[in-house]
Amino acid sequence: xxxxxxxxxxxxxxxxxxxxxxxxxxxxxxxxxxxxxxxxxxxxxxxxxxxxxxxxxxxxxxxxxxxxxxxxxxxxxxxxxxxxxxxxxxxxxxxxxxxxxxxxxxxxxxxxxxxxxxxxxxxxxxxxxxxxxxxxxxxxxxxxxxxxxxxxxxxxxxxxxxxx
Numbered sequence: 001x002x003x004x005x006x007x008x009x010x011x012x013x014x015x016x017x018x019x020x021x022x023x024x025x026x027x028x029x030x031x032x033x034x035x036x037x038x039x040x041x042x043x044x045x046x047x048x049x050x051x052x053x054x055x056x057x058x059x060x061x062x063x064x065x066x067x068x069x070x071x072x073x074x075x076x077x078x079x080x081x082x083x084x085x086x087x088x089x090x091x092x093x094x095x096x097x098x099x100x101x102x103x104x105x106x107x108x109x110x111x112x113x114x115x116x117x118x119x120x121x122x123x124x125x126x127x128x129x130x131x132x133x134x135x136x137x138x139x140x141x142x143x144x145x146x147x148x149x150x151x152x153x154x155x156x157x158x159x160x161x162x163x164x
Contacts, residue, residue, distance in 0.1 A: 034077065035105055041070045045106055047079070048114040048136075049097070051088055051121070059084040061093065063100055065110075079104055090123040097128075117143065 004011060014022075038045075049063045063079045080100045084092060101107040112132045115121035116139040125133040 038104060038106055038109075042067055042106075042109065045110050046112045046114065046134075047097075047110055050115065051084065051093065051118070057086075059086060059088050061096055063097070065104075065106070088120055090120045090127055093120060094124060094127055097124075 001013065004013060045065050045067045047063055047065050049061055051059060051061050053059050060081060061084045062081045065077045065079050067075055069075050080103075082096055082100065084096055098107065101110055111130065112134050113124070114134045114136050115124075117135050122133055122135075125131050
């Protein structure tokens, strides 16, 4: 506060309440513009989503939308980061996803989704017929490397015993 005061004594630092209001105003303004843009100039979208659990046990689903705009530039927009109550079944994920798609008015324009290889994520393509699952390459490589290192763990454990 003293630092800002020394720079400009007439500047009033806004309260957290004012900042929150400004964020909500900016979010609502941007959301309305994006929904109009989605409807006018976009044909199809791909979404990426990930589900994670906080240390306190709350589940969250993050959804990112990717598309190529009318100028052929690649665009990505975070559509939502919503709480998902336990259990994290494919049905529960489906309900939340369809709600997000409906909010953004893109339900009929999403054709592919990229996720990890969790059984609940893979099953979505069976319960939402028009969606095609594209497994995340990074998650797949991580699984392959992890399984490959299992053999190395045995060798490392044997080497440690020999050293001891």
